[in-house]
Amino acid sequence: MMDAPDIIYYLKPNELLVTTAYHLKDNPHDLLELIKSMVEQQCAGLAIKIKRFLEEIPENALAYANEIGFPIIELPIDISLGEVVNQLLSYILDKRTNELLLAIETHQKFTNHIMSGKGLTSLLRSLSSMIKYPIMLLNKHFRIIGSSHPFSKLSDELGKLYTNGFRFFLPNTSYSCFSIISNREVVSVFPIYTHEENSGCLAVIGMIPFSNPSMILTIEQAANVISFELMKENALKQYTKKVRNEFFINFTEGAFQSQEEVTIKAKEFQIINDQSYICAVGKLDESRTMLSFTESHKEIDTIFEFIEEESHIFSKSIHHFVKGNICILIFPITESWTELNTIILPFLEELQIKIKNRYNRTVSFGLSNLCQQFLDVQKGFREALEALQTGRLSGNRQFIQIYRRKDISELLQMIPTQDLKDFYNETLQKLSDQSIHENQILLHTLFVFLENHCQISETAKKLYVHRNTVIYRLENCEKLIGKSLKDPDTTFRLRLAFRIKNLLHL
Known part of the structure; x- marks a missing residue:
């Protein structure tokens, strides 16, 4: 609310100017220039109290406002500007209060949902029923980790984009939208914020309009609750990884007192001793760009996590371990040694391509000979490590080297x-x-x-x-x-x- 001649310099985008037009009483046609300046400033509109200082709004100003769709509101003379402003402020405050109450209620509802042990899938279904849109929760590799409905086809589309090197550069807003050309579907993406730089997102299948703040607020509150649940799950996952890796390190270094102890402890990680295995050891090839120690380890962790996820998707029976800057994959052999050429090598070759496309890094693998039982993996690990070293000494990159037993001359x-x-x-x-x-x-x-x-x-x-x-x-x-x-x-x-x-x- 202002009647100063230089009012335009104080206006901000999306503001509504309420005025008596006192400064225009001698030059009513200057109203057109004010409107043009307000349009440039992206103001919301103009409310004028007529019949006091300005008898009527000039025709040229009305014509211009109608042409560009700029709102002009005529205020009756019997209502003071103070009353108008007070009512507007009361309406805005009531609306914001209702939004805040909705946010608190929604957050509490979703929190109680998780605390009762119903899990993320149940929460997503509940959210979907509230907003009337299908929803899926994607991890940082754009793979579905939870959904309100089955999305196998859409999940494959997103997975292909991600593993083939496409990046999703989402703007720094509360949410954004993009379209998938193949099936002409719009996806509204709400980021999930945790301790990690990229923790995934909540994807709503459909266009969420900006004009529906209550729906946006509901989804954002669900995203906040999900972020805390994901952080809790990640903490448990990291602890499990640490224990599993410590077991493998102790096993390969001969820290256990007996073979029976190894067999018993291996069962805790669903590893059967009476099973044939092939051990693969992977390591990132030397980077051509210099990274700091912290950046290098972060990159290794990210790629090894990707390898673990790809292995789990390929076969849940593959065992994944990490020892320093190398990752270990233990492949169970169910039928014969020929599975090396028919299953293991094709999988590792495809994995190398995905890592190259996604992270612009190359990884090499060393493979052991067939281990008749898990206890033999201790030796198989050394063989795979030696095969990896042999390939690296040859100056190769992105290779898969199979261990070959040395003859007397070697x-x-x-x-x-x-x-x-x-x-x-x-x-x-x-x-x-x-x-x-x-x-x-x-x-x-x-x-x-x-x-x-x-x-x-x-x-x-x-x-x-x-x-x-x-x-x-x-x-x-x-x-x-x-x-x-x-x-x-x-x-x-x-x-x-x-x-x-x-x-x-x-």
Whole structure:
């Protein structure tokens, strides 16, 4: 309410100006300019008390107001502006009071609903019956975690958008709407606020009009109650994860006192010992962008949580664990080893694609050999970890490496070269000196002898010499090494020595 000439500078959007038009009494046609300025300021309307200072509203002002749809209200002369303002304020206060009471009642109703143990699904059905729209509760991966009605088709549509890398940039408002072109449905989205940056949303299938504040308020109160319930469920979920991960860490590190103890504790997590398994170990490949320690761990947690959810959707029998910066998936094998190629590898490959599309990160996996029972997973975990390390040493990214048992040459390569040379010289003694031509002949004879399972006749045939010549050379070998060739330990050491000789080109 104001009659100052410079009134336009004090007006704000959505405000209604109540005036006697005193400052326009000498220039009534200036009312048109005031209206134009109010339109620019996005004011709600103009209420003028006529017959006091302004006999009538100019025709050009009325025509312009009608043309653009700007409300002009004529106030009777027998009502004071104070009465008009007081009635308006009383109406606004009564409306806000009723909204506040509705919010309190709605919040209390939904809180009692949860406290009575009826759960989120029952709450969503109750909310849906109140607002007459179907509702679904989506997590941060846009997957349904609760709904008032079945939404399998719509859930698949949203899931595809999310996993293929589409982002839902929702404006910073109480709610927003978007349309799904494939089925021409409008979805009104109300964010769920918890301790996490992105906690999901309450999706109403239909257009919630801004002109219905009571309905919006009802949905917002339900969202508030849901946020507290989700925080409670998340706390319980995190505790369960922590216990499960501690069990697996203790299991792989051999902290339990007996196999029986492992079997009993595994049953707490629905893990059966008499079942074949394959262990997969996953790790994010090195990022090409530098992240802080906190950001890096947050990213790892988010992606590992996504892997866990995808695994659960694929098969509820897959067991998921986290140990530091690696995640572990234990796949039960129900029929045969062929499930690795028909089930496990396709799932992991699809998972890698989804993570690449959604988070722009790559993840690699190492796979163990078949574990005949859960107790063997302790060894299988080491195999999967070693397979992962082998792939990373090759410089690969987004790979799946299957563990391959090492042969003797690969095992020998893991031993320092000097230690191998010392073993070679100690085993062959004087025979290791190949600068002597006779020693070269004796070494070759001894090698052929060992390769032919210590059979003198077979050795003579391979060397094209007489049997007695072989015997004579072998006796000389025994003198030089100071050991009997009939001793199994001696022949075993000699075989290793020859492997070292080939490996190091001695």
